[in-house]
Amino acid sequence: MTFLGAFAIFFAAIFTNNILLTNYLGMCSFISVSREIKTSVGLGAAVTFVMALTSAINWAVYHYLLVPHLVYLRFIVFIVVIAAFVQIVEMIIERVSDVLYAALGIFLPLITVNCAILGVSLFMVIRDYTFIQSFAFGLGSGLGWMLAIIAMAGIRQKINKSPIPKGLEGAGITLIIAGIMAMAFVGFSGMIAIG
Amino acid sequence: MLTELLSAVGILSAVSAVLSLLMVIADRTIANYGEVTLIVNDEKKFTFQGGRSLLSALTEQEIFIPSACGGRGSCGFCKVKVLDGAGDYLPTELPHISAEERNENIRLSCQLKVKKNMRVEIPADLFNVKQFRGVVTSIKDLTYDIKEIVIRLVDPKEISFKAGQYIQLQTPAYDLADEAVYRAYSASSPPSQKDTVELEIRRVPNGICTTWVHDYLKEGDEVLMNGPYGEFYLRETNRNIVFIAGGSGNAPIKSILMDMAEKNIKRKTVYFFGARTSKDLFLQEEMRVFEEKLADFTYIPALSDPVDEDKWEGETGLITDVIDRRLDMGEETEAYLCGSPGMIAACIKVLTAKGIPEELIYYDKFA
Numbered sequence: 001m002t003f004l005g006a007f008a009i010f011f012a013a014i015f016t017n018n019i020l021l022t023n024y025l026g027m028c029s030f031i032s033v034s035r036e037i038k039t040s041v042g043l044g045a046a047v048t049f050v051m052a053l054t055s056a057i058n059w060a061v062y063h064y065l066l067v068p069h070l071v072y073l074r075f076i077v078f079i080v081v082i083a084a085f086v087q088i089v090e091m092i093i094e095r096v097s098d099v100l101y102a103a104l105g106i107f108l109p110l111i112t113v114n115c116a117i118l119g120v121s122l123f124m125v126i127r128d129y130t131f132i133q134s135f136a137f138g139l140g141s142g143l144g145w146m147l148a149i150i151a152m153a154g155i156r157q158k159i160n161k162s163p164i165p166k167g168l169e170g171a172g173i174t175l176i177i178a179g180i181m182a183m184a185f186v187g188f189s190g191m192i193a194i195g
Numbered sequence: 196m197l198t199e200l201l202s203a204v205g206i207l208s209a210v211s212a213v214l215s216l217l218m219v220i221a222d223r224t225i226a227n228y229g230e231v232t233l234i235v236n237d238e239k240k241f242t243f244q245g246g247r248s249l250l251s252a253l254t255e256q257e258i259f260i261p262s263a264c265g266g267r268g269s270c271g272f273c274k275v276k277v278l279d280g281a282g283d284y285l286p287t288e289l290p291h292i293s294a295e296e297r298n299e300n301i302r303l304s305c306q307l308k309v310k311k312n313m314r315v316e317i318p319a320d321l322f323n324v325k326q327f328r329g330v331v332t333s334i335k336d337l338t339y340d341i342k343e344i345v346i347r348l349v350d351p352k353e354i355s356f357k358a359g360q361y362i363q364l365q366t367p368a369y370d371l372a373d374e375a376v377y378r379a380y381s382a383s384s385p386p387s388q389k390d391t392v393e394l395e396i397r398r399v400p401n402g403i404c405t406t407w408v409h410d411y412l413k414e415g416d417e418v419l420m421n422g423p424y425g426e427f428y429l430r431e432t433n434r435n436i437v438f439i440a441g442g443s444g445n446a447p448i449k450s451i452l453m454d455m456a457e458k459n460i461k462r463k464t465v466y467f468f469g470a471r472t473s474k475d476l477f478l479q480e481e482m483r484v485f486e487e488k489l490a491d492f493t494y495i496p497a498l499s500d501p502v503d504e505d506k507w508e509g510e511t512g513l514i515t516d517v518i519d520r521r522l523d524m525g526e527e528t529e530a531y532l533c534g535s536p537g538m539i540a541a542c543i544k545v546l547t548a549k550g551i552p553e554e555l556i557y558y559d560k561f562a
Contacts, residue, residue, distance in 0.1 A: 069199055070207075081210075084214040088217065088225070095225050098283065099283060099286065102285040
């Protein structure tokens with residue numbers, strides 16, 4: 001049952017409860033890095049990796065250290081854990097592979113301040129997920145975020161040559177597209193219920 | 196209540212401490228590449244902590260690789276030939292590297308990190324020279340055909356040079372020049388004045404750079420130059436000094452004199468300055484001031500063709516004749532000459548006849 005639950009949460013996090021398009025989290029890097037599909041894939045992969053692992057680490061920190069008396073400290077503790085984790089991952093990638101570092105490394109500092117990462121850890125607490133479910137939720141949310149940014153990059157590459165009103169160029173049109181995408185994703189809602 | 200508060204503080208501190216410890220350990224182990232050695236052109240050897248970009252490592256050793264974008268990997272100027280110690284090409288390098296350059300191991304030094312011992316090859320002329328961007332803050336006439344221009348340095352903001360050295364000023368393409376050209380001018384400002392460079396530029400009929408400076412250049416214009424260059428600077432000895440200059444050849448001598456005054460160098464010094472008429476003389480007051488500032492300094496201007504209205508009471512005749520008459524410093528003397536090749540050749544003859552060995556005669560020839 002737990003396993004099935006985790007599976008459902010994984011898919012729900014990608015489609016019905018996409019953290020970017022239904023919760024509108026992680027907007028900053030979503031808008032600034034979605035100009036090209038190639039860089040979007042890089043950032044998406046890095047976000048997925050960090051989200052999956054930090055949700056697992058934060059689950060352990062929350063349940064073994066903060067419960068029962070100190071749950072109000074979760075905001076600070078989660079942020080600190082995420083920041084430290086990202087730093088160490090960056091060092092490891094740099095050491096192990098220059099090519100992977102060139103592809104992912106530049107995005108890692110951006111991720112430290114990506115609110116979607118903190119959002120995943122906080123939802124996991126609110127929805128009272130088990131460890132497996134939290135990991136599945138983190139992984140699914142990361143993939144969902146990646147899906148959304150790649151879709152956005154595809155659209156932005158297409159509209160590059162389109163006549164866009166001057167005032168809407170750049171972030172303006174991107175926000176409108178994100179809104180339309182979010183509406184499209186509403187079509188998935190209700191298929192799977194989580195939390 | 197108190198225990199809860201204390202445990203909150205305790206747990207938070209513990210979490211922070213553990214994470215900090217992890218970071219420190221990671222920094223010491225994962226991110227520690229140890230000391231690496233960088234060998235440049237098989238001559239120079241530098242040792243430093245590994246893990247930084249090749250460009251910043253070279254810049255720290257005062258080897259300036261051109262880089263217009265400042266190391267962001269967008270201009271592609273900072274190419275360096277890496278003989279060994281580099282890994283595979285990075286995706287961020289590839290847009291700037293041609294297949295030919297790949298075969299020669301040309302790398303983009305701002306992207307390449309030095310993680311182990313590395314050997315690189317850099318063109319020798321890049322070693323000392325820097326490119327400067329500056330703004331002309333003043334242009335003033337010293338004589339009817341010599342202008343003094345003052346350039347305030349913008350990037351880099353400071354220059355270090357030895358008094359007497361020259362820079363190359365860029366003349367952009369204009370009516371007389373199809374493409375940008377560089378011409379050499381000695382700084383007339385002292386080395387202690389690091390944020391500006393002063394030049395004395397004499398109009399040469401149809402000269403590409405001098406015409407541009409005299410007729411086109413305005414205050415507030417941006418100029419490019421590079422340098423410093425040259426072996427024309429005061430040697431650190433205790434010998435007497437003879438300076439000989441004509442026209443704008445005054446510039447490096449003035450720089451050296453100002454430097455001597457600041458450093459309180461008390462060597463016996465004489466300065467012969469040759470001109471045609473009093474119209475060609477300039478900065479006379481400043482030179483007289485040096486006679487007071489310096490311990491033992493004589494300024495001897497000489498006119499070769501004084502006209503009546505000059506009311507000239509100083510030395511007359513060719514500069515060589517004046518030197519022959521007035522110079523009496525013995526053999527323990529160094530000479531510094533700046534002027535036209537003809538003047539320099541004639542002066543060397545007179546000086547050697549006076550017993551000054553040729554190897555102690557230093558000069559800057561302006562063709």
